[in-house]
Every structure is written in C-alpha cells, then in structure tokens.
Amino acid sequence: MGLKIDMPEPNGGRLVDRVVKKPxxxxxMAAGCPAFDIKPTMFKGSPIRNxxxxxxxxxxxxxxPVEGSMVREEVERVLKERRLLNDCIFPYPLVFxxxxxxxxGLGVEEGDRLLLRLKGQPFAxxxxxxxxxxxxxxxATRTFGTPENNPEVVREPFNEKHxxxxxxxxxxxxxxxxxxxxxxxxxxxxxxxxxxxxxAEARKEFKNKGWRTVIAHQTRNVPHVGHEFLMKNAAxxxxxxxxxxxxxxxxxxxxxxxxxxxxxxxEAHAATNEGKYIKPERHMVTFTLxxxxxxxxxxxxxxxxxxxxxxxxxxxxxxxxxxxxxFYDEYATQILWGEGIPSFGFEAPPTDVYAGxxxxxxxxxxxxxxxxxxxxxxxxxxxxxxxxxxxSGSFIRGMVREGVFPPKVIMRPEVYKAVVKWxxxxxxxxxxxxxxxxxxxxxxxxxPAMEVSEKR
Amino acid sequence: MGLKIDMPEPNGGRLVDRVVKKPxxxxxMAAGCPAFDIKPTMFKGSPIRNxxxxxxxxxxxxxxPVEGSMVREEVERVLKERRLLNDCIFPYPLVFxxxxxxxxGLGVEEGDRLLLRLKGQPFAxxxxxxxxxxxxxxxATRTFGTPENNPEVVREPFNEKHxxxxxxxxxxxxxxxxxxxxxxxxxxxxxxxxxxxxxAEARKEFKNKGWRTVIAHQTRNVPHVGHEFLMKNAAxxxxxxxxxxxxxxxxxxxxxxxxxxxxxxxEAHAATNEGKYIKPERHMVTFTLxxxxxxxxxxxxxxxxxxxxxxxxxxxxxxxxxxxxxFYDEYATQILWGEGIPSFGFEAPPTDVYAGxxxxxxxxxxxxxxxxxxxxxxxxxxxxxxxxxxxSGSFIRGMVREGVFPPKVIMRPEVYKAVVKWxxxxxxxxxxxxxxxxxxxxxxxxxPAMEVSEKR
Numbered sequence: 001m002g003l004k005i006d007m008p009e010p011n012g013g014r015l016v017d018r019v020v021k022k023p024x025x026x027x028x029m030a031a032g033c034p035a036f037d038i039k040p041t042m043f044k045g046s047p048i049r050n051x052x053x054x055x056x057x058x059x060x061x062x063x064x065p066v067e068g069s070m071v072r073e074e075v076e077r078v079l080k081e082r083r084l085l086n087d088c089i090f091p092y093p094l095v096f097x098x099x100x101x102x103x104x105g106l107g108v109e110e111g112d113r114l115l116l117r118l119k120g121q122p123f124a125x126x127x128x129x130x131x132x133x134x135x136x137x138x139x140a141t142r143t144f145g146t147p148e149n150n151p152e153v154v155r156e157p158f159n160e161k162h163x164x165x166x167x168x169x170x171x172x173x174x175x176x177x178x179x180x181x182x183x184x185x186x187x188x189x190x191x192x193x194x195x196x197x198x199x200a201e202a203r204k205e206f207k208n209k210g211w212r213t214v215i216a217h218q219t220r221n222v223p224h225v226g227h228e229f230l231m232k233n234a235a236x237x238x239x240x241x242x243x244x245x246x247x248x249x250x251x252x253x254x255x256x257x258x259x260x261x262x263x264x265x266x267e268a269h270a271a272t273n274e275g276k277y278i279k280p281e282r283h284m285v286t287f288t289l290x291x292x293x294x295x296x297x298x299x300x301x302x303x304x305x306x307x308x309x310x311x312x313x314x315x316x317x318x319x320x321x322x323x324x325x326x327f328y329d330e331y332a333t334q335i336l337w338g339e340g341i342p343s344f345g346f347e348a349p350p351t352d353v354y355a356g357x358x359x360x361x362x363x364x365x366x367x368x369x370x371x372x373x374x375x376x377x378x379x380x381x382x383x384x385x386x387x388x389x390x391x392s393g394s395f396i397r398g399m400v401r402e403g404v405f406p407p408k409v410i411m412r413p414e415v416y417k418a419v420v421k422w423x424x425x426x427x428x429x430x431x432x433x434x435x436x437x438x439x440x441x442x443x444x445x446x447x448p449a450m451e452v453s454e455k456r
Numbered sequence: 457m458g459l460k461i462d463m464p465e466p467n468g469g470r471l472v473d474r475v476v477k478k479p480x481x482x483x484x485m486a487a488g489c490p491a492f493d494i495k496p497t498m499f500k501g502s503p504i505r506n507x508x509x510x511x512x513x514x515x516x517x518x519x520x521p522v523e524g525s526m527v528r529e530e531v532e533r534v535l536k537e538r539r540l541l542n543d544c545i546f547p548y549p550l551v552f553x554x555x556x557x558x559x560x561g562l563g564v565e566e567g568d569r570l571l572l573r574l575k576g577q578p579f580a581x582x583x584x585x586x587x588x589x590x591x592x593x594x595x596a597t598r599t600f601g602t603p604e605n606n607p608e609v610v611r612e613p614f615n616e617k618h619x620x621x622x623x624x625x626x627x628x629x630x631x632x633x634x635x636x637x638x639x640x641x642x643x644x645x646x647x648x649x650x651x652x653x654x655x656a657e658a659r660k661e662f663k664n665k666g667w668r669t670v671i672a673h674q675t676r677n678v679p680h681v682g683h684e685f686l687m688k689n690a691a692x693x694x695x696x697x698x699x700x701x702x703x704x705x706x707x708x709x710x711x712x713x714x715x716x717x718x719x720x721x722x723e724a725h726a727a728t729n730e731g732k733y734i735k736p737e738r739h740m741v742t743f744t745l746x747x748x749x750x751x752x753x754x755x756x757x758x759x760x761x762x763x764x765x766x767x768x769x770x771x772x773x774x775x776x777x778x779x780x781x782x783f784y785d786e787y788a789t790q791i792l793w794g795e796g797i798p799s800f801g802f803e804a805p806p807t808d809v810y811a812g813x814x815x816x817x818x819x820x821x822x823x824x825x826x827x828x829x830x831x832x833x834x835x836x837x838x839x840x841x842x843x844x845x846x847x848s849g850s851f852i853r854g855m856v857r858e859g860v861f862p863p864k865v866i867m868r869p870e871v872y873k874a875v876v877k878w879x880x881x882x883x884x885x886x887x888x889x890x891x892x893x894x895x896x897x898x899x900x901x902x903x904p905a906m907e908v909s910e911k912r
Binding site: 372 | 689691694697733734735738804808816817830836
C-alpha cells in the first residue's frame with residue numbers, strides 16, 4: 001500500500017554507462033583500431049541527422065538499455081514489436097550505417113573494433129558484432145507505419161515531406177552492429193554546458209533538490225505562455241500533492257530552416273524560471289541529443305524512455321506530440337498512453353504491458369486565451385469556445401521577425417530577451433543556412449585533442 | 457497493473473441505505489411507538505446543531521458504514537482510535553442525545569423503538585440498543601484533542617470560541633444508541649432539491665456523465681476566483697489524464713452570523729459552471745447535511761469518508777481545512793493525509809493503514825493574484841512573493857456589504873448575481889438573526905404529512 005510514488009527505475013532496470021572518463025584508458029582502448037570519420041546523413045544536399053548524437057545518448061544512458069548499434073535481429077524485433085531482444089520496450093531502430101565504399105575501404109570484419117572520429121578527434125569505438133545490409137525504404141516505412149497496417153492512428157502514407165521518414169530512407173545501405181564506448185567525452189559549449197544532465201546526474205540532482213515526483217516536458221521550441229501553462233498545470237498531477245519538480249528536456253539536433261536556434265530554445269526555457277514564473281527551485285532545464293524523427297506515438301515512447309531513465313515520474317503528452325503534418329491522428333500519442341495501439345505491439349498502454357515503462361502519462365488538452373474568463377484557460381474547463389483565442393507559434397514567429405516585442409500574455413519578456421540574445425549572435429532570430437552550416441560543422445560540443453597509437 | 461483508477465468502493469465496502477421509500481411501510485414501522493420531537497442543540501440561546509441532519513446523512517449513506525447513534529463502546533473506540541467497532545475509520549462520535557427529563561418522560565428502554573418527529577411530522581425511528589450517560593466536557597475535549605495529547609497538530613487548548621467544541625460540550629447528558637430508519641423521506645426545498653445527490657445517486661450520476669475519476673472540494677462559502685482556481689487546478693490530478701469530474705460538496709447546516717446563506721452558497725457554486733468558467737459537463741454541485749464541527753484534520757476524515765462514499769477519487773485539501781481560529785496547525789490536514797498523525801491513531805496516512813480510506817488526497821498550496829505573472833498564480837510556482845496580492849474573504853464580504861460589484865478577477869459576475877438573488881429574498885446578503893430563526897424553523901426540507909397509528 002501507500003500512495004507515494006518513488007523515482008522510477010531505469011528502462012531495463014539499470015542505467016547504461018559506456019563513457020570512458022579517463023583519457024589514457026580511452027586512448028588505450030582505441031589504440032591500433034582502424035579509424036572512420038563520422039559523417040552526417042544527407043538529403044538533397046543538407047545534413048538531416050548525425051549519428052554522433054545517438055552515440056552520445058546511448059553511451060550516457062538516455063536510451064537505456066540500448067548499448068549500441070542494433071544487430072539485424074534486434075532491428076526486426078523493434079519494427080515488429082517495439083521491443084529489444086532483452087524484451088525491453090524501444091521504439092526506433094538505431095543503427096550505425098555506412099556506405100559500401102567506406103565499408104570496403106575500412107576492411108573491418110565482425111569481431112573487430114572500429115575507432116570513430118568526430119571533428120578530427122577520436123570520439124568513440126564500436127565493437128563489431130554484425131555487418132549487414134538494410135532496405136532503407138522498407139525500414140522507413142515500417143518504422144512509422146502505414147494506414148493499412150496501423151489504421152488506429154496512421155492517417156496518410158509517409159513520404160518525403162516527413163523528416164523522420166526521410167532520415168531512415170536516406171541511411172547508407174550497410175549497418176555495423178555492435179556496442180559503443182565513448183573514449184573521449186564531449187565538452188559541451190556554452191550555453192549547453194549548464195543544462196547537461198545525463199540520466200545518472202539528473203537522478204542525483206532531483207535527490208539533491210528533494211524532489212520525489214517530477215514531470216517532464218518535451219520541447220523543441222521557445223516557450224510561449226501557452227507552453228508555460230501546459231508545464232505549470234500538468235504539474236498538479238502527483239501522488240498525494242502536485243509534482244515537486246518540472247523538468248524541461250529539449251531535444252537538440254538537426255535543425256530545419258525557420259526553427260529557433262537550439263541555443264535560444266534552451267536559454268528561453270531557463271528564462272521561465274529566471275523570471276520566476278515557475279520558481280527556480282521547482283523547474284529545471286535539460287537536453288538530450290537526438291535528431292528528432294517526429295514519430296508522434298512512436299517518438300513519445302522514446303521520450304518516455306529518455307525521461308524515465310532520467311528519473312522522471314510523469315510525462316506530459318499534448319495534442320500532436322512530436323508531430324509534423326497530418327500523418328498521424330492528432331491524439332495518436334494520447335491513444336497510445338491511454339489505451340494502447342495493438343498494431344504497434346501495444347494491446348494496452350506501454351505502462352501496462354509485460355516489462356512496461358514506469359513513467360506515467362499526463363495526457364493534456366490545450367490552453368487558449370479566453371477574454372470572458374480573463375485568463376489563459378484550459379480546454380477541459382473553459383466553455384467560451386466562441387470567444388477563445390488560440391496561441392499560434394507561427395503568429396509569434398511573425399512578430400519576432402518584424403521586431404515586435406510580443407505582449408506579456410503571449411511571451412514573457414525574459415523569454416523574448418533570450419531569443420534576442422542569440423539573434424544578435426547569429427544575426428537572425430531563426431535558423432538560416434548560415435546557422436545550418438555552423439551547426440553541421442561545430443555541433444554542440446568540442447572534443448579534447450587525444451593521441452591514439454596506431455598499434456595496440 | 458494498470459494505472460487507471462476505478463471509482464472507490466464505499467467506506468466499509470457497501471453503502472448504508474436506511475431510508476424507507478414507501479410511506480405505507482414507513483407508517484407501519486412507526487406504528488405504536490412512543491414519539492419524540494427532535495430539538496436543536498442550543499448554546500447561549502442559539503441553535504448550534506440539529507441531530508436531524510446527522511440522521512439524514514447516516515440513513516442516506518453519506519457516513520457509511522455508520523448506521524445510527526453510537527453505543528458507548530463505539531464512542532470510546534472512535535475517541536481512542538478514530539475507528540468504529542467494525543474497524544472502519546470514522547472520526548467523530550455521533551450520538552442521539554436527550555435530557556434526563558425527556559428520557560424519563562418517554563419511558564423507553566433498550567429494545568424499544570422510538571419515533572422521532574420533525575416539524576410536527578413523523579420522520580425517523582431509532583431501535584434502541586443502549587441508553588447511557590456521557591460526560592460532555594470529556595467528550596468535547598477528546599474529540600478535538602489537546603496540545604499535550606496531540607502535540608503534532610494541536611496548538612491551543614479547545615474552548616468555547618470553537619464551534620465544534622461547543623457542540624459536543626452542549627450535548628444533553630443521555631444518549632440513546634441504536635440504528636435509525638428514515639420512515640418519511642425529506643422533500644428538499646428549492647434550491648437544495650436540484651443539488652441533492654446522496655451517495656448512491658452521485659455514483660450513478662458520475663457513471664452517466666462518463667466520469668471515471670472525480671475530485672471533491674469542500675465548501676461552506678460563496679466561491680471567489682481563488683476558490684475557483686483551487687478547484688480547476690487541483691483537478692489536473694488524475695490517473696493518466698486530469699480528473700474527469702469536479703464535485704463541489706457543500707456542507708449545509710447550522711449557520712453563524714455573517715456567513716453567506718446556504719441557498720446563496722450552493723447557487724453561487726452552480727454559477728461557476730453556468731457561467732462556463734468550468735464547463736457544466738465537468739462540474740457538479742452537491743451538498744451534505746452536517747453541522748460543521750471545524751475539526752480541521754478530524755473533519756477532513758469525515759469529508760474524505762463522505763466523498764469516498766459518493767464515489768469520488770481525490771479530495772482537495774488546502775491550508776486551514778475546515779478550521780476556525782488557531783487551535784490546529786494550519787497544515788494539520790495535509791500532515792494527516794501526507795504523513796499521518798500517530799496521536800490520533802494514524803501512524804501512516806489514512807489511505808495507508810489497515811482498512812484504510814480509498815479516496816486519495818490532493819494536498820494543495822494557495823493561489824494569489826500576481827501582477828508580474830499577470831494572472832492568478834500558485835504559491836508553488838510564482839516567485840514574485842513581494843508583489844503578490846492575496847484573496848481575502850472578509851475583504852470581499854466587505855465589498856458585498858457596501859453594494860460594490862466585485863471585480864471579475866476577484867468574483868465572477870454570475871457568482872455575485874447568485875448572492876444578490878438571495879440577498880433580495882432574505883433582505884440581507886449575510887446570515888442575520890432573522891435568517892437564523894428561519895433556518896431553525898424550516899431547515900432545508902419539508903416532510904409530507906403522515907398518519908401513524910398509535911397501535912401496532
């Protein structure tokens with residue numbers, strides 16, 4: 001008995017930690033290995049994904065219990081049942097893909113260790129378990145589903161307008177499966193450094209803060225007041241009292257033109273607590289590296305796993321969670337967490353199945369401004385549907401573009417200032433081709449210089 | 457497994473129903489019994505309690521599994537352990553008390569049935585199990601506790617400034633213990649009639665509305681916007697999504713000068729949904745007859761039991777719950793439901809003990825108006841503590857008294873109109889001596905004329 005909820009255990013029971021902290025040991029582990037320079041996945045000349053982000057998230061335990069690039073059998077099981085070979089839930093195939101040319105050039109075989117370099121420096125190694133060929137069209141289609149196979153939630157066949165579909169479709173045809181080690185840990189640049197809480201650190205930090213219960217919010221955007229209201233109000237969910245902590249976990253990765261820069265997004269969220277709209281002692285901003293696949297219900301499983309691994313008790317899921325376009329039902333994620341989606345392997349919600357997830361959903365409706373209530377009102381409460389004024393991200397971006405200081409009821413002045421700060425640094429408030437080039441070259445972190453002997 | 461919460465079973469497993477619906481059967485059950493006219497408990501010339509309200513709440517199942525006036529052994533166990541003889545939790549002694557003179561005049565004995573009349577009509581019968589004497593000073597003191605015996609939460613010795621203490625101290629010295637039957641069901645007058653949902657009816661109504669999860673709010677007041685915010689925001693608590701229903705349960709009973717009339721209180725709450733600040737399909741106003749004892753944590757147990765019996769999943773508990781003065785710690789109720797109060801018999805919260813309650817607490821902090829946030833803000837979020845503007849019930853009553861239409865951010869116009877409606881009927885916005893006299897004479901319901909034969 002007892003209604004109080006403790007911090008959930010990680011997915012699979014324990015956190016993955018595949019980061020070698022001591023440089024001399026990292027260098028020794030990489031010694032004598034053939035080396036390969038990590039390259040981004042490209043589509044129509046633009047980088048749309050970079051596998052180093054997956055390596056970081058795997059090795060720091062965000063994706064626990066995943067330990068590396070999946071072998072063929074595991075990819076199959078993930079696509080069929082959204083489970084790993086050890087039965088744990090995982091939604092996406094994660095693979096280290098390579099061209100036939102590169103593979104031949106390396107001359108590596110199963111059983112070999114391969115050194116992966118990033119920005120000219122040693123970064124990680126992979127212990128090769130299997131090398132196999134994939135059908136990227138098939139992989140892309142099965143990852144996201146089809147209206148025929150997944151009629152509960154898939155509304156349109158996926159195509160090249162969907163950025164996640166494009167990522168899988170654009171993979172190289174060969175996969176090197178095997179476990180990673182990071183041999184040269186990343187040094188995150190400002191402003192990311194102060195928001196870097198890998199799962200083990202996040203769990204420690206929650207305990208330090210005295211948080212028993214925590215609710216997570218997914219973001220890839222600068223928060224307007226509607227977002228702030230979702231965060232503040234979803235957090236009345238709890239066990240015997242509202243959640244102690246509110247954690248924003250920004251997904252940082254490949255960008256699209258017109259997005260806000262990642263640097264602005266993360267500092268704009270911090271501005272919400274710096275401005276005391278949510279007390280700093282109740283609010284914490286963090287991030288995870290991942291090139292968003294926009295898989296709505298599928299993506300929500302990954303989000304649930306990341307945040308459960310961080311020690312979070314609840315996850316707020318709204319309408320169109322991690323969605324692009326109208327490929328999925330707008331409530332697909334809430335259907336998954338509320339009832340399950342049998343065609344994706346979930347006869348019941350992912351919390352209620354064998355080896356299920358321990359993070360709990362808080363399925364929310366939206367907020368709007370209501371002039372009759374005189375406040376930002378919740379769809380579930382406010383009956384003045386003819387008077388409501390919806391928040392519009394593109395309307396707000398339009399104001400920002402014109403240099404208009406948005407009204408306080410739409411965007412907090414502190415949040416706007418964070419946007420302006422990075423606008424000045426990048427000479428434009430949104431992602432443009434100069435930012436894309438910078439991001440592709442520099443990423444989010446630097447790697448210390450490391451000498452690796454060519455001999456074991 | 458499964459995170460979803462079903463409607464909780466009643467306290468003790470099943471609802472008490474001791475209401476005889478067919479008048480001919482009621483009349484037959486009362487035939488030949490000695491009759492007694494129910495009288496109010498008086499203090500300094502004023503009625504402070506009337507036992508008919510307890511009889512209604514017992515027989516309609518609000519206080520399940522209590523079935524009547526307690527026998528001596530049960531009163532003792534309630535005072536020591538806050539449990540009935542059947543182990544179920546119950547916080548207060550409930551007794552049918554009588555003067556020595558009345559008892560002698562009736563000439564009844566254990567084993568007899570006594571007819572209780574109200575407003576000149578047959579109302580209920582009691583099957584006498586035990587007649588015993590009580591020490592009302594001792595009863596009053598032990599009901600509420602003392603700083604010595606209950607140091608966790610009792611701050612001052614109880615005295616005649618406390619209305620609940622006065623009720624117990626003013627009881628007549630003899631108790632007739634035994635089970636009640638209502639033989640002539642009450643016909644509630646307007647406006648109470650449309651808010652009358654005894655537990656069995658409330659459960660049916662929740663199911664009709666499709667509510668799986670419901671949160672209850674205690675009230676004895678006209679709602680200002682701060683109250684509305686407590687209701688709306690506490691309701692984000694839920695299982696996998698915010699609560700489906702918000703139930704206001706008004707405690708209707710003996711009044712004090714300066715209170716709002718019960719008629720205004722209940723219609724003012726309904727105005728909250730009629731004005732669509734909370735959609736009518738999510739909000740329901742109900743009431744229970746009970747002369748409030750203001751026992752803060754002790755009273756909160758009764759509130760939990762009443763609303764669990766009605767089928768409610770959560771109960772909102774705020775600061776100074778059902779409190780008068782500073783006899784208890786202002787967070788005594790949250791301490792009880794969060795940690796337990798060993799000196800009152802609760803080594804753990806009442807949900808976590810043997811034969812525990814099934815309703816769950818939502819322990820909330822307060823709301824204030826924050827000019828920086830530009831909204832009604834929650835203490836747990838808003839860090840602008842120097843700028844905050846607290847809601848003050850007495851300030852609002854002052855405005856009403858002066859005929860000032862309160863600003864919308866303080867009281868909704870629809871709520872104010874409900875106050876004005878009853879102000880016009882009673883010629884004063886608050887309880888005055890004319891209202892007390894009316895209330896004492898008429899109560900909340902009428903009883904149909906019923907003929908009872910003097911012979912069996």
